Amino acid sequence: xxxxxxxxxxxxxxxxxxxxxxxxxxxxxxxxxxxxxxxxxxxxxxxxxxxxxxxxxxxxxxxxxxxxxxxxxxxxxxxxxxxxxxxxxxxxxxxxxxxxxxxxxxxxxxxxxxxxxx
Amino acid sequence: xxxxxxxxxxxxxxxxxxxxxxxxxxxxxxxxxxxxxxxxxxxxxxxxxxxxxxxxxxxxxxxxxxxxxxxxxxxxxxxxxxxxxxxxxxxxxxxxxxxxxxxxxxxxxxxxxxxxxxxxxxxxxxxxxxxxxxxxxxxxxxxxxxxxxxxxxxxxxxxxxxxxxx
Numbered sequence: 405x406x407x408x409x410x411x412x413x414x415x416x417x418x419x420x421x422x423x424x425x426x427x428x429x430x431x432x433x434x435x436x437x438x439x440x441x442x443x444x445x446x447x448x449x450x451x452x453x454x455x456x457x458x459x460x461x462x463x464x465x466x467x468x469x470x471x472x473x474x475x476x477x478x479x480x481x482x483x484x485x486x487x488x489x490x491x492x493x494x495x496x497x498x499x500x501x502x503x504x505x506x507x508x509x510x511x512x513x514x515x516x517x518x519x520x521x522x
Numbered sequence: 523x524x525x526x527x528x529x530x531x532x533x534x535x536x537x538x539x540x541x542x543x544x545x546x547x548x549x550x551x552x553x554x555x556x557x558x559x560x561x562x563x564x565x566x567x568x569x570x571x572x573x574x575x576x577x578x579x580x581x582x583x584x585x586x587x588x589x590x591x592x593x594x595x596x597x598x599x600x601x602x603x604x605x606x607x608x609x610x611x612x613x614x615x616x617x618x619x620x621x622x623x624x625x626x627x628x629x630x631x632x633x634x635x636x637x638x639x640x641x642x643x644x645x646x647x648x649x650x651x652x653x654x655x656x657x658x659x660x661x662x663x664x665x666x667x668x669x670x671x672x673x674x675x676x677x678x679x680x681x682x683x684x685x686x687x688x
Binding site for chain 2: 492493494495496497498499500501502503504505506507510511514
């Protein structure tokens with residue numbers, strides 16, 4: 405049942421290009437499914453399937469507005485993705501901070517050897 | 523003694539679909555930053571960040587020469603990278619390949635790193651331009667070892683940043 409992860413994990417949910425497209429559209433505002441069908445040029449069942457996956461991982465919320473059902477984005481499940489994107493940045497920041505410490509030492513050594521004039 | 527102000531955070535940008543650009547300023551002249559970058563005993567002190575301990579750093583600093591760094595990450599698994607120097611301009615510029623050693627892709631070609639050291643007023647701006655062979659590879663690197671393909675949420679993340687900020 406390894407496939408089950410696809411529908412329960414925000415990482416996998418956004419790995420699908422069409423679903424990212426849907427999220428990009430919804431990031432600009434609430435939309436009924438027909439709008440998505442039109443913009444994506446996909447058949448409604450396909451769009452609905454993607455919306456279901458996105459709803460299952462909590463990336464999309466839906467509400468009834470009269471006769472329409474409006475879909476909107478919920479960014480909170482993307483937080484782990486953002487955290488994980490920043491981990492590359494964190495690795496480099498940790499390295500650079502460690503380099504700062506090395507450089508402090510090297511600078512002191514250089515000053516010690518040739519800095520009498522200062 | 524003048525206190526050295528912290529040089530701040532690295533700036534990471536994505537100049538193209540296949541590149542990552544890392545920029546950081548250091549409060550030291552470039553020959554020292556270069557030395558820190560290319561001396562095995564010094565590399566051992568920074569390359570792992572806080573993620574583990576560097577157990578080996580070999581550097582054969584000449585064009586065609588190899589480098590290889592190994593660290594033991596917390597939790598005791600080994601992470602190793604190696605590469606070949608393609609271009610060396612002392613204190614100015616280094617071009618090297620960088621290959622992550624993994625059982626899944628033992629023959630991987632890896633990425634090309636273009637490292638430059640620019641000095642101004644006794645401070646050095648270091649840039650590391652990582653050139654990948656594909657967007658997928660770049661995304662994999664950005665994801666620091668997570669499975670590929672998932673990182674493509676980047677553009678998306680920008681757009682929903684407002685939603686996250688709440």
